[in-house]
Amino acid sequence: MHYQPTIDLLQNRIILVTGASDGIGREAALTYARYGATVLLVGRNEEKLRDVASEIQNRGLAQPQWFVLDYDSADAESCYQFGHRLAGLVPHLDGVLHNAGILGDIVPMTEQNPEVWERVxxxxxxxxxxxxxxxxxxxLKSKAGSLVFTSSSVGRQGRAGWGAYAVSKFATEGMMQVLAEEYRHRNLRVNCINPGGTRTKMRASAFPTEDASKLKTPGDLMPLYLWLMGEDSRRKTGMSFDAQPKRKPGIAE
Ligand code: NDP
Known part of the structure; x- marks a missing residue:
């Protein structure tokens, strides 16, 4: 995507990023902070979150906050309590990037372990x-909120072996579409990003023999991540965007 945002694109915006401790989420949090946002970092690993927060602070950017939330043990009540706690700390949220995710097992449906399936x-x-x-x-307290989910190419077209992960990403696309319709006439847009194959630990575990140097880095994807959080995407809702539109799904060649 050829998008050149101004450096104050996200000035005075408060953006929450899940899975902010590593990979794409980490890069998105650092990038949003660089473009002026106050970022709220969510993840399960306190040490890694603290490192991301320190990096933001050391660059003299808006003071971030981090929150430990382990999705393995989280439930509706603990998430509600988290929302309640946040409401005491920030006046509104201008953006939420749902990015945390796991891969599960890459095996045929007959071999999908039910416990791993449930965890995914x-x-x-x-x-x-x-x-x-x-x-x-x-x-909804923001003048123009942006809710972004993270999808995958296997969340739009099924692929052998991608069982639980693919099904979870189809569900993600569905969740986005339902919410987009429900808030179509409100001050909230809801969209998905499909990052496309990207150099992270999740990608390495899915394709252990792949030459990672042939993959885009999380930093390469950031124009779309910025665009969806800023003013310029204000009228877009209910859409699923590709961060690498020209890339064919599958192993890097
Ligand atoms: P990473 O594995 O690098 O990062 C995943 C993030 O999710 C980490 O911050 C991780 O925390 C967090 N996370 C995992 N499990 C939990 C949990 N139980 N509780 C809280 N947080 C958790 O993956 P990517 O950066 O590659 O992936 C980010 C998103 O992009 C995912 O939704 C993925 O499905 C999607 N995606 C990625 C693609 C790729 O090629 N990389 C392609 C298509 C989609 P921790 O640091 O503690 O492990």
Whole structure:
């Protein structure tokens, strides 16, 4: 995407990023902060979150806050409590990037382990939904809120072996579409990003033999991540965007 945002694109915006401790989420949090946002970092690993927060602080950017939320054990009640706690700390949320996710096992359906299946659904779908419910009141307090989910090419077209992960990403696309319709006439837009194959630890575990140097880095994807959080995407809702539109799904060649 050829998008050149101004450096104050996200000035005075408050943006929450889940899975902010690593990979794409980490890069998105650092980038949003660089473009002026106050970022709220959510993840399960306190040390990694603290590192991201320190990096933002050391660059002299708006003071971030971080919150430990382990999606393995989170439920509707703990997400509600988290939303309640946030409401005491910030006046509104201008953006939420749902980015935390896991891959599960890449095996045929007959071999999908039910426990792993449930864990993928818990993290990629259920907690993402509970958090969305808990954060919607704060998002609706923004003049122009942006709720962004993270999808995948296998969330639009099924692929052999991608069982739980693919099904969870189809659910994510569905959640986005339903919410976009429900808030179409309000001050909230709801969209998905499909990052496309990107150099992260999740990608390396899905394609261990792949030459990672052939993949885009999280930093390369940031123009779309910025655009969807800023003014310029204000009228877009109910859409699923590709961060790498020209890339064919599958192993990098
Ligand atoms: P990473 O594995 O690098 O990062 C995933 C993030 O989710 C980390 O911050 C991780 O925390 C967090 N997370 C995992 N499990 C939990 C949990 N139980 N509770 C809280 N947080 C958790 O993955 P990517 O950056 O590659 O992926 C980011 C998103 O992009 C995912 O939704 C993924 O499905 C999607 N995606 C990625 C693609 C790629 O090629 N990389 C392609 C298409 C979609 P921790 O640091 O503690 O592990």
């Amino acid at each position: 659904m818990q993290i990629n779908v259920n907690v993402t939904f509970y958090l969305t419910q808990a954060l919607l009141p704060l998002l």
